[in-house]
Amino acid sequence: MAKTFQVGVYSSDKIIFEGAVVSLIAPSVLGSLGILADHAPLAAKLSSGKIVIRTLEGSTNVIDSLSGGFLQILHNQATLFL
Amino acid sequence: MGQPIKQIKNRIRSVENTKKVTGAMQMISVAKLNRIQDQLFVLRPYALRLESFMHNLIGPSKENLSGYFKPGVAQAPTVLCLITSDSGLCGLYNQNVMRLAQEFLDKNSFKKIKLILVGQKGLNYFRTAPQEILNSYLGLNAKFKQDFCDKIIGQLSQLFLSGQVSAVHIAYTVFENSLVQKPVIEQLLSIQSKNTKLVEYIAEPDLKSILNDLIPQYLKIKMQLILLESFTSEHAARTVSMKTATDNAKDLLEGLVLFRNKVRQAGITQDILEITSSAEALKG
Numbered sequence: 001m002a003k004t005f006q007v008g009v010y011s012s013d014k015i016i017f018e019g020a021v022v023s024l025i026a027p028s029v030l031g032s033l034g035i036l037a038d039h040a041p042l043a044a045k046l047s048s049g050k051i052v053i054r055t056l057e058g059s060t061n062v063i064d065s066l067s068g069g070f071l072q073i074l075h076n077q078a079t080l081f082l
Numbered sequence: 083m084g085q086p087i088k089q090i091k092n093r094i095r096s097v098e099n100t101k102k103v104t105g106a107m108q109m110i111s112v113a114k115l116n117r118i119q120d121q122l123f124v125l126r127p128y129a130l131r132l133e134s135f136m137h138n139l140i141g142p143s144k145e146n147l148s149g150y151f152k153p154g155v156a157q158a159p160t161v162l163c164l165i166t167s168d169s170g171l172c173g174l175y176n177q178n179v180m181r182l183a184q185e186f187l188d189k190n191s192f193k194k195i196k197l198i199l200v201g202q203k204g205l206n207y208f209r210t211a212p213q214e215i216l217n218s219y220l221g222l223n224a225k226f227k228q229d230f231c232d233k234i235i236g237q238l239s240q241l242f243l244s245g246q247v248s249a250v251h252i253a254y255t256v257f258e259n260s261l262v263q264k265p266v267i268e269q270l271l272s273i274q275s276k277n278t279k280l281v282e283y284i285a286e287p288d289l290k291s292i293l294n295d296l297i298p299q300y301l302k303i304k305m306q307l308i309l310l311e312s313f314t315s316e317h318a319a320r321t322v323s324m325k326t327a328t329d330n331a332k333d334l335l336e337g338l339v340l341f342r343n344k345v346r347q348a349g350i351t352q353d354i355l356e357i358t359s360s361a362e363a364l365k366g
Contacts, residue, residue, distance in 0.1 A: 012125055012303060015124075028286050030286055045296075070135065070292070072139075079131055081299075
């Protein structure tokens with residue numbers, strides 16, 4: 001079974017996504033970042049683009065981010081600020 | 083029963099009108115409170131997460147990373163930003179935060195403090211104060227407006243970054259629940275590091291450029307949070323004070339109605355007494 005990690009996608013007016021996921025793809029300013037569980041601590045600036053989240057059940061969530069934002073990965077927990 | 087019944091009736095009518103007005107104001111405040119409270123409760127965890135991210139990122143050593151962390155020149159004046167309401171009838175909401183601000187000014191009287199005031203009530207109070215008022219923001223009426231918020235934080239950060247002031251403090255009211263609102267004073271700038279252990283992040287593109295974007299964003303969110311906390315407190319305070327006013331009017335009305343009935347009954351008794359006694363007299 002694939003390892004999962006926690007992802008939270010937040011904007012200032014709502015919680016967009018929260019839950020355990022298998023993989024996360026986020027558009028950083030230097031290019032797309034693919035993230036799996038047990039990633040090293042990472043801080044990144046995000047540009048606009050598609051955020052793709054794959055959950056354990058195999059469903060894929062695609063979030064269109066129109067503005068930039070930030071991504072933090074710490075203790076197997078990814079937090080995205082849009 | 084000295085008062086003529088007409089006068090009592092007039093008083094009853096005027097108290098009834100007051101009760102209607104305060105009742106309506108209470109319902110308006112409740113509606114506004116609910117709306118702004120929802121906004122606040124969503125923003126609060128977001129702001130907290132963003133703040134902890136920022137503190138993780140800057141770690142213990144920070145001064146060279148960005149101008150926002152450098153403590154200002156000691157001789158330069160500091161700024162106190164005070165958030166009050168524009169309209170009254172909200173209990174002790176304004177008094178509490180203004181008392182705290184006044185205490186802060188008294189305690190730091192050796193320093194030069196300039197004021198930035200949000201809300202008419204604060205302006206009225208500090209207009210005659212010896213401190214210089216740099217700017218005042220009026221007409222928000224406890225409604226959150228993004229452009230107002232951006233303007234305020236824009237001015238505050240510009241003052242600090244240009245070195246005109248050495249620190250920015252902000253006095254506002256934290257909403258704890260609808261009965262308790264706590265006035266507080268916080269140092270907004272320079273940003274104080276809360277985190278002593280450094281997390282080794284892989285930074286993309288690099289730490290400096292992330293912070294250059296993150297800190298203005300953080301300040302914006304922080305200001306938004308401060309305004310929402312204050313406005314929510316204001317609506318809560320107004321709801322409570324209008325409820326008290328309505329309840330008092332109700333009590334007053336009860337007493338007045340009872341009094342009116344007594345006076346009326348006394349009049350009737352008097353009349354009957356007069357009729358019967360005159361009938362007796364005629365019989366005799």
